[in-house]
Amino acid sequence: MIEAWSPEDVYAAEAALESELASGELMARAAEGLADVVAARASQLEVESVVALVGGGNNGADALYAVAHLADAGLRCAAAVVPGRVHEEALAAARAAGVVIVSGAEALEDIAEADIVVDGILGLGGRPGLPEHAVAWVEAIAEDAHVVAVDVPSGQAADGSVFDADGVLADETVTFSVPKPVHLLPPTEQACGALTVVDIGLTFDVEPSVRRLTFDDVADWWPVPGPDDDKYSRGVLGIVAGGENYTGAAVLAVTAAVEAGAGMVRYVGTPTPVGLVRAAVPEAVIGEGRVQAWVVGPGLETSSTRRDARAQLEVARRALAGEEPVLVDAGGLELVDDGVVEARRGRATLLTPHAGELARLLTRLGPTPRARNRPTVERAAVEAEPVRYARLLAERTGMTVLLKGATTVVVSPDSDVSVWSQSDAPSWLATAGAGDVLAGLVGMLLAAGVPAAEAGALGALVHGVAADRTGRGGPVRALRVAHGIPDAVAHLLARR
């Protein structure tokens, strides 16, 4: 598992450790670790000129001490500074080691020619956006330069909340002791590149703010049946999905649940998808019955006036009013209103919208049940600040929210619980029907008794790995991803 702590928690841990260490020791550890990474990169890339972009905080000091080490080791080093706004001791150490200190136009020339740029403008203490003087520095970085960010790519929000397109986009980031939210969350993860964590000895006795499951965690979490299990004890999943127009969603969700290892799947639909499910997934049982969890919504047509569609909707509403865990996806999200919110209080519910669905649902629900003012939430706003909006929906509904995207986040209604962030899927998985497969897969985990947030994170990981392994670097269609789940699970279980 990869865990990230908030900037506030990191500052607290740092203060606690600093009080036990000689002054400057923490920074010395950080600078040494940073210098080791940059030296290794210079040798791999067979280059020798390094420029540090130095800000006025500790992050800039780290960068200065690191280039001092690198100059000692024989690399050609310069440091771009703003005179008067720099850590004086670190500046003296760099100068003494032979680092060329530059500013103004001279700095821009050196930056443009550097093979490796070490970004120490802003770190954990940075507010989003670059300081004015640093805009030209960042613009001057050559296309083919290798950019190493210190702790946080400057301009990006350390808490991972907002992405700055004009900020530093690093090839790699060197961080200290533990990852920070900026490294794991959308939209900022994309600015960090490869992550190296240098241990400087911080310890934490508080919960991380972000968690990510890794491949090695799957064996500990996946519901593997034992000799005493039968199809009922493994978990029966009810799926209410598909309609006369969206027939495929039913086939995809049911296929995924069966392939993922559901003890049994009961499918509730209208005549056409029922016929297709019977043909494609003979293991599925048609009709309502006792289940341990529900998936409500893939391809569900909530405005159809057909009698069979209305009967199907009745089952969906019963599921939402019942005690079993429910995953609510796509058309099912249209059924979520204040009555459903009230009915599901204290019961496991996982909403699985994409950004557009989340925006529509938040707009429809409004900030509170009786709010007169219901501002429109735009899809672009959700895409710009995914965790913030997922949290708003989770808090408004009391439900767990899995927001789908290149990086999928899972947010619990309790703001003290860590956010899950999974980034395991190839971009090829952005294809019609992929969400239906995820719904069936995660639904199976709910039926097997995995808690909602963990089921969402685990399902997102396996979904991504199944896509990767079936596509083998090329395109994937959703049905093949569903059929690829057993191979992905077996591959991940074998890592135990």
Ligand SMILES: NC(=O)C1=CN([C@@H]2O[C@H](COP(=O)(O)OP(=O)(O)OC[C@H]3O[C@@H](n4cnc5c(N)ncnc54)[C@H](O)[C@@H]3O)[C@@H](O)[C@H]2O)[C@@H](O)CC1
């Ligand atoms: N966290 C840790 O465990 C350790 C952290 N270290 C380093 O210390 C850094 C944190 O140091 P600081 O707290 O000094 O933070 P920064 O180095 O990020 O500097 C913050 C300073 O820049 C100013 N500033 C912030 N955003 C700005 C903006 N957008 N435009 C203009 N000015 C802005 C602030 O007012 C503040 O003075 C970390 O990122 C890391 O590199 C290491 O030295 C040692 C250990």
